[in-house]
Amino acid sequence: MDGTTNGLDVDSLDDPYRAAKDIFAGTVGGIAQVLVGQPFDTTKVRIQSAPPGTYSSAVDVVRKLLQLEGPLAFYKGTLTPLIGIGAVVSVQFGVNEYMKRFFNKRNNGDKMTMQQFFISGSVSGLANSFLASPIEHIRIRLQTQTVGPKVFTGPIDVIQKLYKQGGIRLIYRGLGATLLRESIGAGSYFLTFEALVQRDMDKYHKPRKEVESWKNCLYGGLAGYAMWLSIYPVDVLKSNLQADNYKNPKFKTYADSARFIFQKYGIRGFFKGFITTLLRAAPANAATFVAFEETMRLLG
Template sequence: MAEIDAHLVEPHAEEGFTRVAKDVFAGTCGGIAQVLSGQPFDTTKVRLQSAPEGTYTGALDVVKKLLKNEGPAGFYKGTLTPLVGVGACVSIQFGVNEFMKRTFNAQNARAGHPGAHLSHTQFYISGAAAGIANGFLASPIEHIRIRLQTQTTTKLYDGPIDAIRQINKAAGFKGIFRGLLPTQIREGHGMGAYFLAFEALVDHDIKTNKIQRKDIPGWRLCLYGACAGYAMWFTSYPIDVVKSKMQTDALDPAKQQYKGMIDCFQKIYATNGIKGFFRGFLPTILRAAPVNACTFYAFELTIRYLG
């Protein structure tokens, strides 16, 4: 049987606006699945990352106190922002990643290797480009979400619009984008590792079993998605802690604990050492498998349906 290219499967060979629109819509579906399955884990992670020392003893303590003080709905504080925003973010991630894959396929063809499988470097660059493009949208969305998630008994914001208004009033437009640099670093490298892991596993499956991408069973797509989530968080979690610390700092520049990314990094290390960069890691890793399994499965299923 002739070798089947993992990246020029029939639906993905389509060009132009229609192809991009399908990729973006499928990415949006993946983003919605990601938010609904992952918000409780994310709320737990953010509270662990940003709470003052001694507030919680660990992830289970966060869960217990949140359920006692705020009820189950407390896990879904700030969900509206990511439901809209993460849908847009994931659509950008998948849309740019698919575009970059097609670009590299065309580049390989021009180099005299039509139908050649993409290299791991090309997978990584495709994912990194997707992450960097997404970072500009992800940074303000996550900033608003974190402000809402970390509200406890004192309600500071009535919702995402009020949070935007208050942040803009206190720190100006640039205040909304606080944490942009660490977000870009996390997204660039994290998405590179994320899509590399998934696409390399899919590529191996196609080569080994001599099947087309659309024939890979759902359970294996979920498994590959879970592995992609682990690849992302095991390699980018410390910078995510820095980002969260910066985005929960005081809005008034005169009262801010961290003057920038490097200052935040230094102060975390001075206070807690290396372990300070892994606060909230347990709920993140527990979240990584089911959330990213759902994300990739929703994306691939939608693409198969759309054709």
């Protein structure tokens, strides 16, 4: 034995501060994800939710944002995700680590199966959906405001106006799609990363803390690809619902949103912004996992 079980230090299984360390490291990972990924995310949301003919491509979005709104437009709505996604990712990683410890104890030291890695990630995704859904809704409202009079002045204004119009139900619009997206996406996400890390540990007979940072970076990027490849059309449906006019919505249901997208764009409409998302997936998720793993190493 090398003192680890599925990449978890044996001593960490009984560490009374383990959960707090997981949450803190997850918060650091979430902040890194937002800072690296926000420009890509703003571009993606604009493409997904803009009226037909507004943008011809991701490059067109970037060009128009720079010309009409300036470079800071790529960071519209950043305060909400910077705080919120830090919390979301801390929950996501914290729950995933908890589930890994649960399965390690249940397996009596035997290696976790790929199915168990997927279940751990899936549970973490379900847990963070209740934070992610309203945070993403607020961010999308701010990201989709273009030049001209602003409907919302900031995150608090979004919350107040949504609540006044439709209460908590409206703030949580898109929760169903978020739960579906996160349960499948987070399962794929953590399964991919953990499978790659385990393969590296087994091949070179080393503990998790000795897996090189550049490899964690690579594995994190690949995990991001796996996540988005598994759930992207669901994200498009969610974004359309959350970007819809909140006072006089065109879409009452997910079926309405899907019907509109298909009629306007065909099947390819469910993959609007996909290239931008894949471009974002590698750096944003590489930063997330490296920040998490390095923070965990520093915390011990």
